Amino acid sequence: MTTQLPVPTRCAGRPTLGGLVVPWITLHAGGRYLFGALDKDRRDRALAERRCQVCGQSFDERICLAVRPADIRVGYTAEPGMHPECLAYSVRACPMLSGEATRYRATPASSGLPGVAEAGHGSRAGCPADAFDAWWITPSSYRVKTDPEHPGQLLGADVDMPVLRKRPIRPAAGPDxxxxxxxxxxxxxxxxxxxxxxxxxxxxxxxxxxxxxxx
Ligand SMILES: [Zn+2]
Incomplete structure (x- = not known):
């Protein structure tokens, strides 16, 4: 459990918690970082300023998205894009992406805290983990979707665009x-x-x- 994951060079300046890099959009509340909880302001800034959600830096020639079947149904993923190497790191470090977690927390750590962004579409608390695929796209395909009923409110990254490559990250957790x-x-x-x-x-x-x- 104490094995240290190699950290991408881009993330070298990020704070760590338990040896793991704290993503740029992770909520910081009550003097601590809450893994799995998204800071809404940071999430929105990452989308609008085209920053990687893990390291917070600008994109290069490729952007990766972690996409669930539910994201395709609604047409966007609430989570911003990542550098390919930052996604590769997240797939090993994040229990939900690595497949270690089979369920979303019944009571999220961020429950009741202000400034939290929904990571999905509606509450997933207590539900079995979703399947995730990694998508590689070009920066020209990366578009932010806004809420048509609330202009100015960012929904996430549009998933209706050309995809260079798709690869499964993890399967959905089976029923109990x-x-x-x-x-x-x-x-x-x-x-x-x-x-x-x-x-x-x-x-x-x-x-x-x-x-x-x-x-
Ligand atoms: Zn990055």
Whole structure:
């Protein structure tokens, strides 16, 4: 757990927390950085000033986006673009992108704090983790989408543009299998032991197994 990830040169000047680079758009509140919470002002500035959300610097010839299926449905991703090397670092450092996290936090660390930007479209608290793909685009394709009903309010980066390359970052987290099975058993009126126990010969007492599995 203490293995240090190599930090991109661009991020060398960024503060770190637990050995990990704090992204430029991470919320700083109450004297500490809150990983996973976006500072709305910084998020908006990164979009408007065309800065990388991780290192805060300007883009070069390629911009990367981390895109979820839900982003494609609404036409934008709420999170600003990144340098390819900054995304590569994030994929290893961020539990949601690395696949380590299977669920969004039920209560985000930023809950109740002012100046927090939504990282998605509506609340994802407690939901299974989404799939993410990495998109490579040119700076000329990078456009900011604004809210048509609230001009001046930035929604995020437009995802309706030519993409040079797409690569999966992580798959969506599957449903909680134990919970699904429990619900299915309940719905079917089956006992807990049915799926796991060896087949009993006809006439064998069933209760013994049921009791054993219920412990
Ligand atoms: Zn960067």
């Amino acid at each position: 299998l134990d919970s699904m099975l429990a619900l299915a058993r309940q719905a079917l009126g089956l006992e807990d032991s049915t799926a796991n126990c060896p087949r009993q010969p006809d006439g064998a007492p069933q209760l013994r197994n049921t009791a054993k599995e219920d412990d």
